[in-house]
Amino acid sequence: MMHQTVLCGSATVSDGRDVHLRLDGLTKRYGESVAVAALDLAVPKGELVALLGPSGCGKTTTLRMVAGLIKPTNGRIVVGSNDITIMPTYRRDMGLVFQSYALFPHMSVAKNVAFGLEMRSVPKPEIERRVKEALGMVRLEALAERKPRELSGGQQQRVALARALVIRPSILLLDEPLSNLDAKLRDEMRNEIRDIQQSLGITAVFVTHDQVEALSMCDKVVVMQGGKLEQVGTPVDVYEHPASPFVASFVGRTNRLKGTAQGDGSVTIGAMKVLVPGRPGGKVEIMVRPHRMKLVEEGSVEDVAGQEVNRLAGHLKRVTFVGDLLQYSVDVGGAEIVVEAASDHGRGFRIVGTPVAVLWRVEDTMVFGRGA
Ligand SMILES: Nc1ncnc2c1ncn2[C@@H]1O[C@H](COP(=O)(O)OP(=O)(O)O)[C@@H](O)[C@H]1O
Ligand SMILES: [Mg+2]
Numbered sequence: 001m002m003h004q005t006v007l008c009g010s011a012t013v014s015d016g017r018d019v020h021l022r023l024d025g026l027t028k029r030y031g032e033s034v035a036v037a038a039l040d041l042a043v044p045k046g047e048l049v050a051l052l053g054p055s056g057c058g059k060t061t062t063l064r065m066v067a068g069l070i071k072p073t074n075g076r077i078v079v080g081s082n083d084i085t086i087m088p089t090y091r092r093d094m095g096l097v098f099q100s101y102a103l104f105p106h107m108s109v110a111k112n113v114a115f116g117l118e119m120r121s122v123p124k125p126e127i128e129r130r131v132k133e134a135l136g137m138v139r140l141e142a143l144a145e146r147k148p149r150e151l152s153g154g155q156q157q158r159v160a161l162a163r164a165l166v167i168r169p170s171i172l173l174l175d176e177p178l179s180n181l182d183a184k185l186r187d188e189m190r191n192e193i194r195d196i197q198q199s200l201g202i203t204a205v206f207v208t209h210d211q212v213e214a215l216s217m218c219d220k221v222v223v224m225q226g227g228k229l230e231q232v233g234t235p236v237d238v239y240e241h242p243a244s245p246f247v248a249s250f251v252g253r254t255n256r257l258k259g260t261a262q263g264d265g266s267v268t269i270g271a272m273k274v275l276v277p278g279r280p281g282g283k284v285e286i287m288v289r290p291h292r293m294k295l296v297e298e299g300s301v302e303d304v305a306g307q308e309v310n311r312l313a314g315h316l317k318r319v320t321f322v323g324d325l326l327q328y329s330v331d332v333g334g335a336e337i338v339v340e341a342a343s344d345h346g347r348g349f350r351i352v353g354t355p356v357a358v359l360w361r362v363e364d365t366m367v368f369g370r371g372a
């Protein structure tokens with residue numbers, strides 16, 4: 001587990017911004033099993049933070065504890081300077097959006113959005129005004145009188161978002177809100193949610209198992225595994241400087257090779273030898289992103305602008321055309337390496353069995369220890 005300035009219990013984070021939401025040792029146990037293990041996190045005001053990790057890693061449990069829907073076993077939840085750990089949900093001033101839209105089927109869009117305000121006994125004219133404003137934010141004014149079943153999935157999720165925003169929550173909590181939508185709509189909604197979050201300057205926690213969503217939408221990414229925090233950082237941090245092999249392989253595609261570091265800046269992998277940054281020793285795993293590698297003809301002389309490069313010879317095993325990319329699988333000394341290249345109208349190496357070489361810059365090699 002990594003401890004960074006952003007995780008400490010102080011009132012401001014390293015960039016000087018006020019902490020809005022703080023989790024201190026937040027823990028949830030179900031009998032013997034630990035769903036969330038002593039999570040420390042500080043979310044600055046106005047930031048959109050992603051909780052990212054595989055299914056079952058404790059994202060929903062964390063979010064529901066913040067919302068007051070699940071009682072923590074241990075630890076504290078602090079908003080501003082108020083400890084809200086045992087405060088009831090309805091007093092927490094948080095807006096919630098779930099994967100299942102959870103709309104009232106018999107109520108119109110406008111009624112669904114108005115519901116939270118009616119529960120809070122807001123005067124009728126103000127309800128009307130605020131419902132209109134919230135539906136405007138999600139571009140649904142024209143559909144205010146429809147029933148949820150008369151809407152597409154994307155529109156229903158917009159209603160759910162309007163319903164969360166209409167109460168003007170201080171914190172917005174979203175649990176996989178885009179997972180039920182098709183790919184194109186997901187892209188649109190990503191941008192829409194980000195735009196609304198930024199224009200309102202609202203602090204938000206976004207749960208997702210999709211690394212693209214986390215990287216593209218959020219200010220910070222909190223990578224979780226097995227109820228624990230693996231790394232907290234900006235999208236660029238966690239992608240370019242992953243703290244562990246788990247983070248490297250979960251956040252983006254990567255090639256993984258196990259070897260032994262010689263202490264002189266080289267690593268032997270079977271009969272192969274590659275150069276790595278620094279002078280690690282002992283058993284290591286090296287990782288290289290497929291798009292950082294280049295496929296060339298065997299024996300070709302490549303000039304990589306005076307950079308230190310690794311070069312491994314192999315045979316082309318498979319070529320996959322995925323529209324914008326060509327993915328090459330290369331058999332290198334018995335290991336399979338995937339290389340990605342921008343697809344130039346589908347042109348590229350095509351013949352399986354072709355002798356090729358894989359090149360990459362030494363500095364693009366990530367190295368992790370594997371213990372003794
Ligand atoms: N009510 C419960 N009783 C027992 N175990 C639970 C309960 N809710 C969740 N869990 C377990 O806690 C872990 C974390 O679950 P969850 O927070 O839903 O994960 P995620 O949202 O990351 O997929 C899982 O192993 C899950 O099976
Ligand atoms: Mg979940």
